[in-house]
Amino acid sequence: MTAMSNKDDAPADEARSTDHALARREKLETLRASGRDGFSISFDRTDMAGDLATKFADLAPGSDTGEQVRVAGRLMILRRHGKLAFGDLQDPSGRIQLFATAESLGEGLSSFSDLDIGDLIGAWGTVMSTRRGELSVRIDGFELLTKSLQPLPEKWHGLKDVERRYRQRYLDLITNSEARDIMVIRSKAVAAIRSWLIERDFLEVETPMLQPIAGGALAKPFVTYHEVLGMDLFLRIAPELYLKRLVVGGAERVFEINKNFRNEGVSTQHNPEFTMLELYQAYADYGDMATLLEEMIRSVATSVTGSAELPYQGQTLDLASPFRRARMIDLVREAGADPDGDLAADCARLGVHAEPGWSWGKLMVEIYEKKIEPNLFQPTFVMDYPIEMSPLARTHRSDDRFTEHLDLVICGMEIAPAYSELTDPLEQRARFDAQAAQRAGGDEEAHVVDEDFLKALEYGMPPTGGLGLGIDRLVMLLTDSSSIREVILFPALRPEQS
Numbered sequence: 001m002t003a004m005s006n007k008d009d010a011p012a013d014e015a016r017s018t019d020h021a022l023a024r025r026e027k028l029e030t031l032r033a034s035g036r037d038g039f040s041i042s043f044d045r046t047d048m049a050g051d052l053a054t055k056f057a058d059l060a061p062g063s064d065t066g067e068q069v070r071v072a073g074r075l076m077i078l079r080r081h082g083k084l085a086f087g088d089l090q091d092p093s094g095r096i097q098l099f100a101t102a103e104s105l106g107e108g109l110s111s112f113s114d115l116d117i118g119d120l121i122g123a124w125g126t127v128m129s130t131r132r133g134e135l136s137v138r139i140d141g142f143e144l145l146t147k148s149l150q151p152l153p154e155k156w157h158g159l160k161d162v163e164r165r166y167r168q169r170y171l172d173l174i175t176n177s178e179a180r181d182i183m184v185i186r187s188k189a190v191a192a193i194r195s196w197l198i199e200r201d202f203l204e205v206e207t208p209m210l211q212p213i214a215g216g217a218l219a220k221p222f223v224t225y226h227e228v229l230g231m232d233l234f235l236r237i238a239p240e241l242y243l244k245r246l247v248v249g250g251a252e253r254v255f256e257i258n259k260n261f262r263n264e265g266v267s268t269q270h271n272p273e274f275t276m277l278e279l280y281q282a283y284a285d286y287g288d289m290a291t292l293l294e295e296m297i298r299s300v301a302t303s304v305t306g307s308a309e310l311p312y313q314g315q316t317l318d319l320a321s322p323f324r325r326a327r328m329i330d331l332v333r334e335a336g337a338d339p340d341g342d343l344a345a346d347c348a349r350l351g352v353h354a355e356p357g358w359s360w361g362k363l364m365v366e367i368y369e370k371k372i373e374p375n376l377f378q379p380t381f382v383m384d385y386p387i388e389m390s391p392l393a394r395t396h397r398s399d400d401r402f403t404e405h406l407d408l409v410i411c412g413m414e415i416a417p418a419y420s421e422l423t424d425p426l427e428q429r430a431r432f433d434a435q436a437a438q439r440a441g442g443d444e445e446a447h448v449v450d451e452d453f454l455k456a457l458e459y460g461m462p463p464t465g466g467l468g469l470g471i472d473r474l475v476m477l478l479t480d481s482s483s484i485r486e487v488i489l490f491p492a493l494r495p496e497q498s
Helices: 007-033 049-055 107-114 162-167 169-175 177-201 240-246 286-305 328-334 343-350 361-373 425-442 452-458 471-479
Strands: 064-081 084-091 092-102 120-129 133-145 223-226 231-235 253-261 273-282 309-312 315-318 325-328 381-383 405-410 413-420 464-470
Touching: 007 309, 049 064, 049 084, 049 092, 049 133, 049 361, 064 133, 092 107, 092 120, 107 133, 120 240, 162 169, 169 325, 177 253, 177 273, 177 471, 231 361, 240 253, 240 273, 240 315, 240 452, 240 464, 273 286, 286 413, 286 464, 286 471, 309 471, 325 328, 328 361, 328 381, 343 361, 413 471, 425 452, 464 471
Parallel strands: 092 133, 325 381
Antiparallel strands: 064 084, 064 120, 084 092, 120 133, 223 231, 253 273, 273 464, 309 315, 381 405, 405 413, 413 464
């Protein structure tokens, strides 16, 4: 979904908003002077708009059901026609028209007509259909539940200023049905993932958000300080090392739907706070994880959207067919580079930036990320990452230049890495030591040595497969959203300029 900036209209909109806000406050004071309050405690709602629309979908124009209902929600449209008034009431399920007449409301019609767009009201009356076939509630009475003191933006079709939509998500949700749909689909997707895993005997757990060592991924952490303990703590960049400790302890199928935090850039695919599914399965490898990912994503998409074929940015995303599996080294060859030759020269020829001294594996990954990954639209498991790029994955069983590390790429985005996990504590220590050397050389994202995790491995971890699925990016696919900010209710933003 897209929206264009409309900041040139801001001064006029702000002036209008100020005038209307003052008028609304005057109405509130008038209400209070008459002994009424613009903020009720509760309302006994019996029916939702969407349920009524379904129940009476075949109601003939001009019909009266005689069924009494009590509805509540936000007034979105108000039209006055002499002794009649019409209002559109919106609740989380949809909208229904309120039909008010002098005959049914008497002097209350004037009070109904004096309501403002955005007011939250409760109403009761009879379900009927107008002569034009509009399902309505002919109201016998109504109650102002919450007086809205700020007007909604004029000519509302969703906020025109994209940044304002993110800053004032409440306004976006009030009036933008697409934003509400995304929120619902995200919730359903997470619930479907959780249900799918629990049905397969995975145990859901929670691990620390504040960690003494930022481990489990190559990323720069956020740091804070604990006063009582007198120590630095880090917002977790990944729960991996804690979940693996649980596998050591006997939790053979374990998962966490978690928040991770990385002190990195913001883009259409990145937010410093994001949601991941991370899971581990004993006696499995990265091939098993690929199969699990494929089956789970296909099931979730079908459950949430009704289909495993989805529209995405003008193309059709096929989650129904078997996902492609391709080794990274083969994809690099297809892109015109020679992994057996001079990859630095290939980078220069292909227009890929490379630093002096970069390793063979780093050069190959750089070519892959710049020239190949953005063009992988249909689901592709990119298999076998160079060993220096995967400090927590098992060395490949048949080629020790690589690890058994794959990434699932869909629509040019990395959706989920998966590993055959490294269970050898001696090799893991050597990998950590190599990372420590990189860190000493200035690499802030290099892994820190975690002695307690190494000790846990020494007690014995079974062969294990693990994966991390980016929930935000998956929801982008399910909702045809081009930016991660559309699927995160409150994305990270720069401070607003005064």
